[in-house]
Amino acid sequence: MKLGLRLFLAFFLIAGLSAFFILRVILAEVKPSVREVMEDLMVDSANVLAVLAVDELQAHAQGSGPPLADSRLAQQLREYAQRPVDAQIWGLRKQSLDFRIYLTDAKGQVLLDTGERPAVGQDYSRWRDVALALRGEYGARTSRTVQNDDSSHVMYVAAPVHAPGRGELLGVLTVAKPLATVQRFIDRAEQRILFAGLFLLGLSLLIGVAVTAWLVLTVRRLRDYAQQVQAGGQRQAVPQVSGELGELAQAMDAMRARLEGREHIEQTVRALTHELKSPLAALRGAGELLQEELAAPDRQRFASQVVEQSERLRELVDRMLELSKLELQSAPAHPERVQLEALLQRVLARAEPRLSQRGLRLQWLQREAIALQADPEQLELALSNLLGNALDFAPPGSALELRLWREPGRACFSLRDQGPGVPALVWAQLGQRFFSTPRPDGGGKGSGLGLAIARQVALLHGGGLRFEAAEPGLRVIFTLASHST
Template identity: 40%
Template sequence: MSLTARFLLGFAVVATLGLFVLFTQLIHRVERQYFEAVEEPMVDVANILAEVIAADAEDGVLKPELVQKAVRAAQQRELNAQIYNLSKTRVDMQVYVTDAQGHVLFDSAGIETPGTISRHRDVNLTLMGQYGARSSRSSDRDPLSIVMYVGAPIRQHGRTIGMISVAKPQRGVLAFVWETERWLKWSIVTTVVLMLLGIYLAARWATRPLEVLTQHALAVSRGERSTPPHMPGHQMKTLAKALEDMRDALEGREYVENYVQSLTHELKSPVAAILGATEILQGDVPEPKRARFLQNIRAEAGRLRDLLERLLHLASLEKQKKLETNETVDLGAVLDRAWDHLALIALAREVRLEREMNSGLVVKGDPWLLELAIGNLLQNAIDFAPAGSVISVRGFHCDAHIVCEVEDSGPGLPEYAHERVFERFYSLPRPDSGKKSTGLGLCFVKEVAQLHGGSVELVNRVETSGARALLILPA
């Protein structure tokens, strides 16, 4: 699981649990406050009606007919009250009245029979001089049929002569509760989604440098030439520098080990030839043989010098992580200079050059390195081209790249060599002499191409014999 996914999942779990607990508490609190808000005006209504009934009482005898008539008339009214999203069409508040002993005198809901004694909590508490309130179901089968009751004492001359209870069904209040609950659900869901999106973007922003650094490390592990990325912040810069230092240390150790092994292998043959020739020359050797042995020593010494020079060039190139010189380079001019250096060798082998370079073949890079790279490709083609043949060089645009193509008419590339031609010190025998080169030329070309952000390919020609080398560079 990626670091971003871990951030997102962890935050989602914590946020969801936290908001769920908050939502549960909010709903409970909102429902309670709605009922509190309804109960408070019910207390006022009950006490106002209690005073109205007390004003009509004579000698402690209650006469609730006025309130009864008013309640009946109000319940028959057709209302058109739009209370926000609730449309109220009728009065749903109920009233019942008892005397001082709890006998029901009047019940607008028709639940209590007049003359019976009410044993309800609101009646008993109110007649005892306490705050009388209760909630009861009007139907045992309907959990939403709860009705709130608030009682108020009816007093005359400081004596309680009865009580009145105002009833309000909770169903109307629940409409507001449910609407608030829906609003809270959508608000919390929207908040969670926005928070998850925000934490995702923040996690991507925070882990992006790590992702870039990881891609750089993977590229290095694959042996690719990767430029160290620019890191934000002190910690990320320190991590990137530590990674680069570790890379340099590991590459340096491996580089030295590989070079020592490869160089030792390559030096064995010429050194053995030189030692053998010098031992023979220490004896009595005829002049013709002496001249031949001296020529062998000179040739092997030249091979060693060429090997060391190429190794120095390649070692210098491989240490570069980016181009030290980056200027506009015309590949046509580079090809001319490279061919001029090889003109005598080509003339000796009776090989001529045909070129077809399009205009505007301009790249950004190091002209000296590009000249050496194209020169190595030409040298390789000359070594394998038969006498009297032609080496064709073409330059053209391909999408966002410039391609330099070098073709010869030699024997081509053996099947077993396709995967190894760009390895250091790997070389194939030349057709005319059977000798091998240093095996560093194509490796050098590959390093130059990668340093310029390009690539190099070596394949066999399909239509005829010979090989085709492609140097591909960004335009």
């Protein structure tokens, strides 16, 4: 199966399942929410009418006044049922008043009923709404008017009628409303939610198609480039891709530079071999010539050459000796209390001439006073190598960013140059003997012993050496164990 099809199917599956479950939850909550709002309004209505019915019900209980069927309350309720209404409620038309109101005495017998089939005289004391209200509890129920017909549900909410001052219970007033009257609103809400969900699902799928197409086209460009690398021939431009795929393209380009052909590799090996032999050959040649009678200028020139090549060999030997000595140790040789900031200032002061020569400036981002037990000579050696490595890669006129801070149990120093950086693929090899990357000024590669010495010093002090991409450049983080305050 193609990569693009896999990505799209995965995106479709995730988006489809998410939309399905979200819509299912939302749609499942619409009807109960509408009914809850409806019940809340009916509670208010029932209690309002219960207060209005106190006088008529109290007069009936005392045997005074006209029958309830002829009372002022009954007349007003009949007028309510006959009132014409034509209301537009958010686009839906309401043309009927749907409340049914019935009133019972303290025994649950119906005294007044506005329904189409009045239940006056019937005993409602066993109906849940009336029974609970008579006991002083919240009375409500939902019942069908037609058996096995869910659309015939009616909601009933009751409120007790008390004598003035929360006296004796005079009866119960119940308000009833068919759920079918709000079903239109529920259906419309569900329909809108469904349409909105389908629209969002379609939009997300379009986004998925666009993202998948972009990713597939990018991968195909990289694939075509890789096939060109495999086929050889004329070198093509590296695909301009951003992000991790861009890093992959650069890594592929670096790989192509290393794999352009056996002949080129052999030439490179011969050139490297010649570079290794050239200092010794120069020394041998200059020494042989110096054994003869030469003019003073020639003798001076060959003597300078001997000194220069000897210095290259001496530096390599010194670093190898330092690294070997460090590798034989299991702890710092001469630990003492060291002020890390002051030690850093000494290292930076010694490097000031080279900094000025290249127009480099130091930029402190963070600096804390840290004291710890360490070998000052080893620390100076490690920090000098780190600084020298950064100077080799930093472009002229750029800034070196420094940070010195404390973390729990550790002292940390970071140094960032703004050079070309190092691919993350080779970070694990940095700090190994004789592994190095080309200098940006064309000066060739170093020996890699400087970072190896810094790493070994950090390990002796319970720390480590790690690398981070700085974009541009590389950030080297040198850590030491520190339990001092």
